[in-house]
Amino acid sequence: MASDQTNAGHEAEQTASEYIQHHLQNLTWGKHPDGHWGFAHSAQEAADMGFWAIHVDTMFWSLLLGMVFFFLFRSVAKKATTGVPSRFQSAIESIVEFVDASVRDSFHGTSKLVAPLALTLFVWIFFMNLMDLIPVDWLPWIAAQSGISHQKVVPTTDVNATLGMSVAVFALIIFYSLRMKGPGGFISELIMNPLNPKDLGMPVIFWPFVMAFNLILELVSLLAKPVSLGLRLFGNLYAGELIFILIALVFAAGSGYIGAGLQALFGEHIPAFYWVGAALAVAITLWLNLKGKLPTKRTVLLLAIELLLIGGLAFAGGQLMHFGWAVFHVLVIILQAFIFMMLTIVYLSMAHEHH
Amino acid sequence: MNINLTLILQSIAMMIFVWFCMKFIWPPLLKSLEERRAKIAEGLAASDEAEKALAAAKAEAESFLKDARNQASQIVDQANQRGTQVFDDAKQEAVAEKQRQVSAAEAEIQQSANHAREELRQKVAALVVAGAEKVIEKEIDSQTHDALLEKLIAEI
Numbered sequence: 187m188a189s190d191q192t193n194a195g196h197e198a199e200q201t202a203s204e205y206i207q208h209h210l211q212n213l214t215w216g217k218h219p220d221g222h223w224g225f226a227h228s229a230q231e232a233a234d235m236g237f238w239a240i241h242v243d244t245m246f247w248s249l250l251l252g253m254v255f256f257f258l259f260r261s262v263a264k265k266a267t268t269g270v271p272s273r274f275q276s277a278i279e280s281i282v283e284f285v286d287a288s289v290r291d292s293f294h295g296t297s298k299l300v301a302p303l304a305l306t307l308f309v310w311i312f313f314m315n316l317m318d319l320i321p322v323d324w325l326p327w328i329a330a331q332s333g334i335s336h337q338k339v340v341p342t343t344d345v346n347a348t349l350g351m352s353v354a355v356f357a358l359i360i361f362y363s364l365r366m367k368g369p370g371g372f373i374s375e376l377i378m379n380p381l382n383p384k385d386l387g388m389p390v391i392f393w394p395f396v397m398a399f400n401l402i403l404e405l406v407s408l409l410a411k412p413v414s415l416g417l418r419l420f421g422n423l424y425a426g427e428l429i430f431i432l433i434a435l436v437f438a439a440g441s442g443y444i445g446a447g448l449q450a451l452f453g454e455h456i457p458a459f460y461w462v463g464a465a466l467a468v469a470i471t472l473w474l475n476l477k478g479k480l481p482t483k484r485t486v487l488l489l490a491i492e493l494l495l496i497g498g499l500a501f502a503g504g505q506l507m508h509f510g511w512a513v514f515h516v517l518v519i520i521l522q523a524f525i526f527m528m529l530t531i532v533y534l535s536m537a538h539e540h541h
Numbered sequence: 542m543n544i545n546l547t548l549i550l551q552s553i554a555m556m557i558f559v560w561f562c563m564k565f566i567w568p569p570l571l572k573s574l575e576e577r578r579a580k581i582a583e584g585l586a587a588s589d590e591a592e593k594a595l596a597a598a599k600a601e602a603e604s605f606l607k608d609a610r611n612q613a614s615q616i617v618d619q620a621n622q623r624g625t626q627v628f629d630d631a632k633q634e635a636v637a638e639k640q641r642q643v644s645a646a647e648a649e650i651q652q653s654a655n656h657a658r659e660e661l662r663q664k665v666a667a668l669v670v671a672g673a674e675k676v677i678e679k680e681i682d683s684q685t686h687d688a689l690l691e692k693l694i695a696e697i
């Protein structure tokens with residue numbers, strides 16, 4: 187149960203599952219079944235819109251972060267000096283060099299596109315993933331204050347965003363396959379692999395069957411590329427986001443629990459003197475420590491007890507869990523951005539190669 | 542979780558960002574990186590060269606110094622030699638001078654001694670004669686006795 191002291195729920199009567207669902211719902215603008223265009227006010231309305239709908243929050247945050255990427259790197263690129271670089275320029279350049287080295291290692295061919303593509307994907311996806319580390323309630327709360335009902339701030343937790351990117355990569359794969367191998371080469375790659383009827387010395391009459399078999403296998407592996415690329419990123423980030431939401435929920439429920447205890451003690455309204463007294467107790471403890479009259483060890487213990495009494499320990503616990511998961515999640519964020527970039531490079535390298 | 546138009550918009554957005562990156566970000570950054578790499582390589586080569594030049598200059602300076610030291614020691618040797626020579630010459634000259642002066646003095650002494658002896662002899666002769674005159678109390682023939690007197694003086 188979320189109490190009204192939490193910043194989790196802006197509606198007092200919100201159950202845990204409602205809280206989670208609310209956090210997982212995009213702000214959708216689209217065509218209502220009755221034909222007019224507008225925002226969806228519930229998950230059902232959003233689902234009813236079908237294909238003709240736009241997740242405004244996903245687009246807003248991804249475009250914003252893409253622009254942050256662009257202007258950040260552009261500002262360095264514009265005044266890039268060959269002399270002693272500034273610290274910021276060094277940081278940007280180290281990312282560029284890292285991407286450049288990855289491309290050189292994995293991409294066997296010449297292309298003006300692949301390296302910038304890899305850089306854009308890596309940094310952009312990293313930025314989008316980074317939004318996950320902002321406490322889950324902050325931006326939605328601000329949005330709610332300004333009258334926006336739903337807000338999902340991590341674009342990569344929207345399957346549309348990740349699949350959108352992987353589909354674009356898929357288009358590039360097809361484009362480069364056709365350009366490097368020609369339509370004939372591309373098709374023969376699809377139907378003459380992995381079982382080559384010519385090499386196996388089969389009678390011509392069996393060839394269509396073998397080719398059909400090959401085509402099925404190859405089409406699956408070809409289509410699996412964009413799907414796995416997009417869903418991997420989405421799945422990782424969605425799961426991470428969900429855990430942050432659950433932690434926020436636990437923190438909210440925890441303080442609600444202690445809040446309920448206080449209500450049992452004081453009734454519906456906790457009197458002001460309780461909060462004033464609690465604040466004074468904490469202040470006095472800290473002041474005594476500052477004056478050197480109280481050893482730090484005992485101060486920490488005393489503060490813990492006071493906070494527990496006040497009901498803030500749940501708050502501290504929630505923050506600790508949030509912090510712990512965030513530390514772990516930082517790895518996920520970078521790793522997923524890197525994996526997306528690397529696989530894109532590898533797929534495009536494969537599209538460039540002849541078999 | 543609905544697949545919708547967002548997917549296509551996201552694809553388009555990605556294409557645009559990639560194009561921007563390809564056009565405005567990647568080339569200048571990589572160019573500056575390459576240029577800096579070339580510059581650093583150049584600098585390193587130059588520093589290598591400078592090191593070599595420094596070593597050569599050091600060796601040259603060393604040889605110059607060695608030459609100078611040799612020359613200096615030669616000069617000092619020569620000067621020493623010359624000094625010794627001058628000293629010896631002066632010494633010899635001084636010795637010769639001394640010899641000369643000593644011999645001159647000796648000659649003078651000899652001369653004055655001879656002179657004095659002659660004078661003394663005359664005076665003694667006169668005295669002797671006077672004495673003998675007194676003793677004999679008569680004029681003696683000085684001419685007869687001169688020989689005798691001469692012998693007497695020679696004995697003095």
